[in-house]
Amino acid sequence: MRALVFAGRNGKELLRDPLSPLLMIGLPLVLLFLLSAINDNVPNEAFAIGLFGPGIAVLSLSFITIFTGTLLAGDRRSSFLTRLRASPLTAADSIAGYTLPMTLIAVAQSAICLIAAFFVGLPVTANVLVALLVLVPVGVLFVGFGLLLGAVFTVEQVGGVGSILINAATLLSGTWFPLSLIGGTFETIANLLPFVHAVEATRLSVAGDFGAVVPHLLWCLGYALPVFAGAIALFRRQSQA
Secondary structure, three states, X not given: OHHHHHHHXXXXXXXXXXXXXXXXXXXXXXXXXXXXHHHHHOOOHHHOHHHHHHHHHHHHHHHHHHHHHHHHHHHHHOOHHHHHHOOOOOHHHHHHHHHHHHHHHHHHHHHHHHHHHHOOOOOOOOHHHHHHHHHHHHXXXXXXXXXXXXXXXXXHHHHHHHHHHHHHHHHOOOOOOOHHHOOHHHHHHHHHOOHHHHHHHHHHHHHOOHHHHHHHHHHHXXXXXXXXXXXXXXXXXXXXX
């Protein structure tokens, strides 16, 4: 219950700035429709909606990293975190309070991106509902990255480091081009990170190849667990400082 009350406060804080949802949802949709139009005029297999649509859905979730980190870093800078230390909230409660509203926003983002993809050719099937479920833990992963950044960096630094993470997620996920085109060390590093696995899990879900989804999803969860553990540990240390 304590975490739910705190989650309500955090959701209001994020939505108080209208620029936040505009960037998190608007920019991915612009990219989706723009590249779909380009593909209509200059067909490219890499930009087929069944491949590119899921990639954009994952890309949209990466923006949550910056806004989650900014919110936490802002609370650290203000007197709010001092007051929070005097409350009965534990470190895990606090992290849950940040995670819940961000995850709900992530689900909404994913749904909007997938629905928008219907208008540019993505088949309307029940597979999309499975893809939406797959995107939930992916969204949680990006929220976790944001919490980790917010627990370590200042508000100003979160924006810069978060932008680097977004660019890395985009380039290393195979959204823009097949990683095999570069191959070598680049592809090896990309396959060790969770981003390509998040995109592949979503693509396979849309295609209906559910059995192949699980290994990719487990890879994402394998990153999410230590990321959240680190965020909780850092938050607890700061609360005791």
